Amino acid sequence: MLTWEKIDAVDGWYGFHSYALWRGLLDFQKAQGIRGDLFEIGVWRGRSAAVLASYQEEGETLYLCDLKVDDAAIRTAFESVGAAGRKLVAISAPSSQLPGRLDLRALHQSVRWMHIDGEHTGSAVYSELELAHQLARPDGLVVIDDFFSPRYPANTTEAVRYLEKNPFHFRLFAVSFNKGYFCRPESLAKYMDFAAGNLSEALLGYGCKTTLFKTTGAFDTDAIGITGFVDEAGRIAGPDNDPHYWNMLRQQPVRSLRARLRNAWRELRRRQG
Numbered sequence: 401m402l403t404w405e406k407i408d409a410v411d412g413w414y415g416f417h418s419y420a421l422w423r424g425l426l427d428f429q430k431a432q433g434i435r436g437d438l439f440e441i442g443v444w445r446g447r448s449a450a451v452l453a454s455y456q457e458e459g460e461t462l463y464l465c466d467l468k469v470d471d472a473a474i475r476t477a478f479e480s481v482g483a484a485g486r487k488l489v490a491i492s493a494p495s496s497q498l499p500g501r502l503d504l505r506a507l508h509q510s511v512r513w514m515h516i517d518g519e520h521t522g523s524a525v526y527s528e529l530e531l532a533h534q535l536a537r538p539d540g541l542v543v544i545d546d547f548f549s550p551r552y553p554a555n556t557t558e559a560v561r562y563l564e565k566n567p568f569h570f571r572l573f574a575v576s577f578n579k580g581y582f583c584r585p586e587s588l589a590k591y592m593d594f595a596a597g598n599l600s601e602a603l604l605g606y607g608c609k610t611t612l613f614k615t616t617g618a619f620d621t622d623a624i625g626i627t628g629f630v631d632e633a634g635r636i637a638g639p640d641n642d643p644h645y646w647n648m649l650r651q652q653p654v655r656s657l658r659a660r661l662r663n664a665w666r667e668l669r670r671r672q673g
């Protein structure tokens with residue numbers, strides 16, 4: 401069974417807050433019926449990959465890329481969380497070689513979770529985002545490690561440059577615990593809705609008390625920030641702990657109750673049919 405204690409026993413960098421957030425978001429993907437492959441660049445001993453393996457469903461493949469994939473360590477890590485025997489594709493090469501190693505046509509928009517935690521140079525992260533654009537599903541997430549980390553400035557500047565040059569590929573959804581979370585523009589509302597509603601509760605469910613900052617609105621880079629719990633701010637806060645921007649949107653009923661019920665009914669029929 402997947403627990404933080406088991407993940408923490410695996411050598412690596414992946415921290416507790418990210419563990420809780422990944423679980424919250426992976427649970428959300430499951431509840432939404434979002435299925436697809438999982439991908440990690442920069443695996444080390446399989447610490448974060450073990451979480452992905454735990455969430456891997458029948459028919460999904462976990463792709464692991466590292467300069468030298470440590471098969472034995474990864475097997476041990478996966479076994480420790482009860483995720484032995486998963487369908488894996490391990491590629492021992494720099495991520496720059498991935499486009500030549502993968503069947504990109506078959507993998508087109510098939511990946512629901514991609515974690516980029518490899519070289520951390522600007523040129524590498526830029527190419528990795530080019531690859532992510534080919535692989536990520538319309539409702540998938542791409543997670544970049546060390547986003548806004550002072551250790552790797554180019555990792556952030558070049559990811560942002562990629563976004564600027566390709567505004568319709570990805571949007572920044574969240575910045576949290578040393579990682580940036582990106583989704584497709586068309587899925588931003590889905591993930592934002594979850595963040596506004598159940599995300600902090602979901603994190604608490606994994607023992608992680610947080611404050612979710614919503615310091616700007618839809619007119620802007622409409623991303624959230626998540627930190628450890630800040631007493632004066634509470635669970636969700638805006639700039640300087642003032643009311644957050646969701647309040648402002650929510651004061652205006654965008655749709656009537658009747659319209660929401662009608663939409664829910666249509667959605668139900670669409671799913672059944």
Ligand SMILES: C[S@@+](CC[C@H](N)C(=O)[O-])C[C@H]1O[C@@H](n2cnc3c(N)ncnc32)[C@H](O)[C@@H]1O
Nearest residue numbers: 412413414442444447448466467494495518519
């Ligand atoms: C910070 S570690 C990964 C940590 C891991 N995700 C964890 O859960 O702790 C970075 C890894 O990226 C690998 N790496 C470095 N440059 C790379 C590249 N160009 N392509 C793929 N992997 C790379 C390193 O070998 C190392 O194992």
